[in-house]
Amino acid sequence: MSDSSLAPRLSAAHHRVRLPYDRSRITPGIVHLGIGAFCRAHMAAYVDGVLASDPSWGIIGASLKRPDTRNALAPQDFLYTLAVRSGAGTTTRFIGSLLDVLDATRQRDELLAAMIDPHIRIVSLTVTEKGYCHDPATGQLDPEHPDILHDLAHPDSPVTAPGLIARALQLRRTAGICPFTVLSCDNLPANGETTARIITGYAALQSGALANHIASEVAFPSTMVDRIVPATTDDDRKLVCEASGLWDSWPVMTEPFTQWVVEDHFPNGRPALEPAGVEFVNDVRPFELMKLRMLNGSHSSLAYLGYLAGYEFVSEAISDPAFGAFIHDLMTEEVMSTLPGDVGKLAVYRDALLERFRNPALRHRTWQIAMDGSQKLPQRLLGTIRDRLARNASITRAGLGVAAWMRYVTGTDEHGRKIDVRDPLALRLRAIAEAAGDEPAKLVDGLLNVRDVFGDDLPRNDQLRTVLTDHLLSLFGLGARETARRANLAPAL
Structure with a gap:
């Protein structure tokens, strides 16, 4: 596209440019x-x-x-x-x-x-x-x-x-x-x-x-x-x-x-x-934790699930009833219970996030949000999972966000199309996926052992391993939409 064929170039000297200061x-x-x-x-x-x-x-x-x-x-x-x-x-x-x-x-x-x-x-x-x-x-x-x-x-x-x-x-x-x-x-x-x-x-x-x-x-x-x-x-x-x-x-x-x-x-x-x-x-930590877990954690989960299902944009994915209900309940049933009470009304914040995700004019690509997942998961989802595991509470929904990432980094979506996985650990993750073949349990074992992402504690947790394996079996067999629908039926403990 040629700029000169459209209009004059933006510049400080152009008369159309007016700023409220010199x-x-x-x-x-x-x-x-x-x-x-x-x-x-x-x-x-x-x-x-x-x-x-x-x-x-x-x-x-x-x-x-x-x-x-x-x-x-x-x-x-x-x-x-x-x-x-x-x-x-x-x-x-x-x-x-x-x-x-x-x-x-x-x-x-x-x-x-x-x-x-x-x-x-x-x-x-x-x-x-x-x-x-x-x-x-x-x-x-x-x-x-x-x-x-x-x-x-x-x-x-x-x-x-x-x-x-x-x-x-x-x-x-x-x-x-x-x-x-x-x-x-x-x-x-x-x-x-x-x-x-x-x-x-x-x-x-x-x-x-x-x-x-x-x-x-x-x-x-x-x-x-x-x-x-x-x-x-x-x-x-x-x-x-x-x-x-x-x-x-x-x-x-x-x-x-x-x-x-x-x-x-x-x-x-x-x-x-x-x-x-x-x-x-004086202290930003409560606000940061709220944002990382509610906005970023749900955003990443939606991106991986939505991309696997064939949705290019966040607004499309959240408009799918299965994904919309899943993201709502991920925040409500699992994330909100891990947050401090001094950051305001969490339900109001949740509803504002859902409205932002539905904004049709903001064509935010699921693929863009899915980038660099190995760097993002520890802050966005694994903190929620650790807190929930410490309380012997359900991690079904947060676990699905992680399982969707595991499915995503195999490099092929559920329609058989190649995924351009952009991640600092992409080659390592792909090698693990190839070694696992079509066995979800082996994929979980291989990826959980990436200490850069999961640390030393989570690979030893049997509850997490079981949740991830069950979700991956469903993601490969039934697809992201049906897996999200079924996860949303799980009771919150």
Whole structure:
């Protein structure tokens, strides 16, 4: 699709672009690692809402692996369109908080220079679970990760988020500059604590003094982020162009709902984001647990089941009565009982989630949500399962979410079509599936023994093993829809 054949290119100079602040006055205060669609629909949008009152919080983004985002946004002055879609229609808004995007593969020195600038008071990141180079089952740095080994051997030219952050903090310390706050916006349990543990652990492999400095002087507030952001398509670009009259190479599509809960610990300052809707709290863990288990756990379960059954989009899958009832009862009968009571009305939150999943304008692909399952299961489903097992309670529904993942990673759906399984452990998982052949019990045994996912405790649990084997027998024999229907008939204990 050619942009020139459609409309003028989005740019700061175009008369159609109007922002509620003078962009020439905006200066950077944040460096964000992993400037993907989620950050642009979430954090960058919140920050954009406060720049009129405080222009010192512009964002310098960085792509750690590929130059795609820079290549798309540089010709349009790093402006982009935020398109909010619902059943009632689509609204668009230009976002100007992103001042630059650096390609870390070619601009590493520029990125480190930005991170040690005293005006940068926050380094935030959305690098997905795998970008932390850690063991998801333990939350510890994986010292044998190939990229970590590279960074340890070449500390002046790091390629990972832990390596970049540790190097920048070291350079700031040497120069006598106050450390920045490290703000994780990824779906990790206690993401601030996890990030602190990973970065301090990485630093300790280089220098005990640096590790002690980071542990004592650097703040790592935890956050809970929530907004569904599907991948942008060419049809989305055309829709945005028709709405604004300008061609945007990489607009961001999202939903009306957005939530950001942040622990208020920023020794070097922060933007006053409360008017934009950010909730600052002393402890984010109850909110994070609610979101991980209710939203993310049900989202993943729906994605695996829906994809196996042939549904391309979440809204299609949740509209299937069998899957809609299953997801409702997964949250109601199993997940909600594991959550603290101080996070508000869980039934109201559940109903809001179901409504979001049904949004027909938000074409969120089940395949996209199914990516990186080995990294996501520990946080999204296995915590619920562990808590339920400790109470001798039923894990039928949460177990089906895990079994659906096991069926998915075999690489073939129930219609015999090949699945493009995107996962850091994809080759290992596929080898296990091939060795198991058509025997579900062997598949369960093989996959449960992936300690990176299931740890040391769950492979020894006979109740879980039985539930997973029974579900897999049904998934292979009866299909995802009927298996979900039958699981929903199980009593909640």
